[in-house]
Amino acid sequence: MVASKRAAADPTRSSNENKRTCSGEGGTTESLVSAYEDVPSKAQSESGSRGYPPSTSSDTINRGIALLNAHHGPFGDIYPEDGVWGEFNRSFSLFLSKNVVALASFNGGTKFFSCTGFFIDFDDECQTILTSATLVRDPDGSNKIVEGLKIKVLLPNNQSKEGTLKHCSLQYNVALVSVKNCRYVRHVNLEQCSINYSSKVVAVGRSFESGALMATRGARTCWSGPFDCEHLSYSTCKISKSGIGGPLVDIDGKFLGMNYYDKKMGTPFLYFDDLRGILQYFKTKHFCLIDKTEYRSMTGMKRHILEDNYYIQNRWILPDPSSMNEREREEERRVLASLHPTSSRRVKYAYTGGDVTVLK
DSSP: OEEEEEEEEOTOOTTTTTTGSOOOOOOOHHHHHHHSSOOOOHHTTTGTTTOOOOOOOOHHOOOOOGGOOOOSSOOSEETTGGGGGSSSSSHHHHHHHHEEEEEEEEEEEEEEEEEEEESSOOOOSSSEEEEEEEGOOOTSSSSOEEEEEEEEEEOOSOOOOEEEEEEETTTEEEEEESSOOOOSSBOGGGGOOOTTSSSSSEEEEEEEOOEEEEEEEEEESOEEEOOSSSTTHHHOOOOGGGTTTTTEEETTTEEEEEEEOSSSSSEEEHHHHHHHHHHHHHHHHHHOOOTEEEETTTTTEEEEEOOOOOSSSSOOHHHOSOOOHHHHHHHHHHHHTTTTTTOOSOOOOEETTEEEEEEE
């Protein structure tokens, strides 16, 4: 049995329920298109000089929308250069540079997975990093943790520390990793988060291999992907797998949520209110509390956390690294063309359930 999707099929539709998955007043058609401009980012075009393997696909370099299933390569603009970093307030850029970390899990001497995380205000005894459970979960979709993995955390100062998995929700693909003897970090306080619906959004990640801090801009959208988790929203930010677990922020310096990964048409993320509910569950799940799974969304609605032993299991199968075929690229071009700001036609295509659909 699969949980239903929340996102609407028609991106022109609006309601109180889907407002938070869509863009704000005035529309963001231009942002949707500019997120896929055929211009390589600085992180991609200068990858050879920054510790990244150079791209071997000319189509990837010449057509930005084809770079959709990169493995752990670069994305966006590298801190502290121009691009999206120049649009942030300087103090917020500095905050991100001291907050966002890279993590990797190892099975013996072999790297199992690497992704991004960020420090949150959670535990008084040690520093806590919020990240994706993809770091430690079995990639076959069986909803279990791989035993015996060692976790390394690459801090903003390029020091490497040992991490410990403290909590994990396989249902929502969320994990908490603790780090001892770690000072002078900045924390995201989820209780103080808010949303400016008219602002651009930015996905941030850090490379475990090079330590580079990366960011790429986009917009919120009503697209939906192939995942079961009904609380997922989507942005048009394009990241690689190294950005999984990284923060989604807005250009005004507000934290919005945590990013996941889909190989086509944008990036899924969980909003901060759902993350707050999961963290509340982590703190109370070992106690006999009647409402330990209940929390309120930012709209005031009551929600419940699905525990990992619940009969409905959210699937989070990570796509293998591969290139998009011509049919997939053409489908995405059609969607983007129908959203072009100079077009007088109504929106004809949407991206729902992981596939391009025709709107009638």
